[in-house]
Amino acid sequence: MKILNFHTAIFVLVALMFAAPPEAAFAKERTKYFIFFRDKGEGNSLQKLQSKLSEASKSLSPSALLRREKTSAGENVTYEDIPVEQVYVNALENYGIEIIHRLDWFNAVSAYLDQNQLNAVKNLKFVSRIEPVKKLPLKGMPEEAANIASNPAKFSSDRYGQSYTQLAISDVTRVHSAGITGSGVKVGILDTGFDWQRHEALKTRNVISEKDFIFNDNITANEAGDATGQHNHGTYVFGIIGGYKDSVMIGAAYDASFMLAKTEDVRSEKHIEEDNYVAALQWMENQGVDITTSSLGYNTFDAGETSYTYSNMDGKTTIVTKAAELAFSKGILTMTAAGNEGNGAWFHVIAPGDGFNTMAVGAVSGDDSVASFSSRGPTYDGRVKPDIVAQGVFVYGTRASTDDEYLFNNGTSAATPIASGIAALVLSVHPHLSNVQLRSILRQTANNSATPNNYRGYGLLSAVRAIEFPTIEQQGFNFMMHKVVVDSIDRNALFYMHFNVDNRKDSVLMTLSGVKYKAAIPSFGADQQVKFRFSYYGEDGSYRMYPRKGYLNFNYGSTDVRTTSVSNVTLGFLINQNYPNPFNSGTTVSFVSAFKDDALVEIYTILGEKVKILHAGVINSGLNEFIWDGRDDAGNPLATGVYIARVKMGTDIQASKMLLLR
Known part of the structure; x- marks a missing residue:
């Protein structure tokens, strides 16, 4: 596998605390790892931390800050935004280690290590732990495109051509007729690559940025070293959401602005690596993306590596799910394919679709019947999944490596760009909406919202009902x-x-x-x-x-806004930012509830480990406050770091980040 490094220069500055690198030649065989750091170099200095937060804010685009303001309760820049400590990176590079991605949100980097380097890094004082980057065998669509591309669509229109049915079933065509086409919304697509500058339906679209996270360049179409079909899937997906060729095909939100991330490697190894997904989300967030859509799914991995199990589909275990949830906490609506596991042994939704807030999209046919291949719920901890469905059978999209050809295909990865496009349409006409409001509206207005289940979730999206809400x-x-x-x-x-x-x-x-x-x-x-x-x-x-x-x-x-007829949708509470924040000896976690009801109030680490139950039982309508002393359930004081206060009422979960300084 070809790797192009982020860094072409080797820094030689190393603090005295770091041990000298071994002089023996490193082994040639290398494996990619996540290297997690203990801190970001702030020590116990609040002044230094504030200085680093101020510097971190300069790396965020104005649109990212504006988007965050809708959900951040005044805390626009957080600990996750501080870059990883450069001194630590320098020390790793002094061992000849090639840094692939800097993952600020997780205070980690990904890098290829041989055995000698691995042994050395384990002993560095600033390293908290090391984990292998898992590799997923890439799975194709439930049916190959070549088998179905020549079939005619059931319905068409003069304007939409053979893309009409997939949009009309969710009322997208009616919304387009009202002049609502997605303008002003930034959509990020994470996929295999994009042959967009050549195809007639894509070359006129507003692509504002693109990046290849496999070779670390700005070319998302095929290039030297890529497999022939590398950019096929991403090109197909881009057409579904953003394509436009009058009388041939029209995408769901064709006037949106697009960020393209090439994250899936389809060469002979057929690997998708988790760190590419995390790095791409971080890149898109910094540039102010509003909605992300991906067809990635993680469950089983290559031979010799530990696969995820169904018990890991709990919304807080896999790093891709944690990344999607972090992106959501920063104001992004994260949408992803539920998976094509419905006919297989796995059966259930796959990461990151298991996230508490990430919207997993299932697939239905043109008559709104759930596709047999569409992954089912629930998550391991019992939450309804998928969240919503869109047409994912016989979906028309753009064919890569051609100027003017198209194809039909099946999959939840075909349904997801339609659903994401509908979200973009809603946001374009209601730009004041936060991602929390947008997610709620999509679920409340789907056609199964009164009785959500683990086959179709809250149901088939309707662009009209969502926009008119x-x-x-x-x-x-x-x-x-x-x-x-x-x-x-x-x-x-x-x-x-x-x-x-x-x-x-x-x-x-x-x-x-x-x-x-x-x-x-x-x-x-x-x-x-x-x-x-x-x-x-x-x-x-x-x-x-x-x-x-x-x-x-x-x-x-x-x-x-709530509908009185919708069951299992609890929208009657709002979590507040803790106070004080940052804190040392104690802080108050509070939320306002519209009802007297049962609630669970818990504290988690930033990596998803539960450390404290603050309350489990009945709460009152109005303001509810709970004091946390910075200790775990056993009474042990916890270390400096970011913690998450999480409130759960019914199936609705809200969270707020806190910074503990010792």
């Missing part, structure tokens, strides 16, 4: 209601928002701008439950109500 935007101390109407209506109609608070009713006339109605929400008591609905009065005497029956509701001060 009302959203709340906080503007300082005020709140604005947004309601989109996708299909054409009488622009002179009257559109009202009706409130019901403790049987006190009120109505507000909304104003129309484009396809969106807006109105300021009247002030209510803090955390007061507000029921609401909408009415439409046309000049022709027509009248409509939304929803047709009952009310939607929210708690004043929150931006989470």
Whole structure:
């Protein structure tokens, strides 16, 4: 396997604390490892830590910071953003070690080590542990493209060609007709490579950045050393979400901006390596990506390596799942294929689709029947998966190594770009949405949301229902209601928002701008439950109500809108940032709940190890506070580092990062 290093110069500066490298010749056979460091060179100095955080903020794009503001509760730059300590990297390079990726989020690097280097690194004081980078045999689609490419689509339209059915089943074509096409949203695609500059449906798309994490360059199409079919799968996927050739095919969110990451190696070894995925997510996040979509899946590995087991699909074990969850915590909507294991012995969803917040996408056919190959849930700890489904059978996409050819194929990796495209459409018309709100809307408006199960999750996505779902935007101390109407209506109609608070009713006339109605929400008591609905009065005497029956509701001060009919979707609480933060002797973990209910409040390390149960039992409606003294369940003081406060109510989980300084 060809490896092109990140570093072409060898640093010679080594602190006195590091042992001298062995003089014996290193063994030739090398294996890739994760090397985790004990710290980031901050020691016990709060001033030094703050200086490093300030420097880390300079590496983040303005769009990344803006995206983080929607979910960060004021803490835009965190410990994970601090680069790995350069002195430690220099010391490793002095042993002749080739650093492949710097993984700041995990305070680690990946590198190839021979046995002598491995033995030396194990004894370095700044190294906390070393783990092999697992390699996954690359799996193809459930059916080879050559077997089905010549089959005709069941439906077509003059504009969409043979891509019509896969979009129409989720109402994407109706949304496009309203002028909503994904503009203003940054979508990151992680895949095998992208032959986009050649193909007629891709070369006009807005690709704002691309990177090859296999050879460490900026070429994502095939290059010297690649297998002939290296860029095939990624090119196909890119067409599904972003392609545009009028009367031939149209992608789900063709006007979005795209970041392309080549992470999967399909040469003769057929390996996908975990560190490429982590590095690509980190790269995309720093540039301000809004949504990531990937077809990667990790469960069984090469002979001689320890494979993951079903018990590892618990949302907190695999490094790719941890990376996807970290990306989500920074405001990215992370979406990934559920896997094509439904007909196999594994059967279940695979990492990183097992993540608590990462959306695993299953596959259905054109009649909304679950595909037999689509991986099922639950996760090992009992959560519903997949989250949602889209068409993944007989999906039309772009063919690599051609100027104007297309193909049909099957797989959850064909469904995922459609689902991700729908997410981009929603965000493009509601740019104020956080990833938490966007994920909630996609699940609440899917067609199985009332009875989610482990075959289709919350159901088939509808771009219309998701976009028309009302959203709340906080503007300082005020709140604005947004309601989109996708299909054409009488622009002179009257559109009202009706409130019901403790049987006190009120109505507000909304104003129309484009396809969106807006109105300021009247002030209510803090955390007061507000029921609401909408009415439409046309000049022709027509009248409509939304929803047709009952009310939607929210708690004043929150931006989470709930449907009363949706079961198993708990949206009635919001975790706060702990205070003080950073802390030493103790800190307060708090959250606001709309209901009196059972809740589990736990503390985890940044690597997913549970260290403390703060509360397990009934909590009150309103503010709930719990003090943590920085000790584990056994009463032992914990070391300096980042910890996660996690609150679980029903199936909904929210988390907040904390920094303990000893």
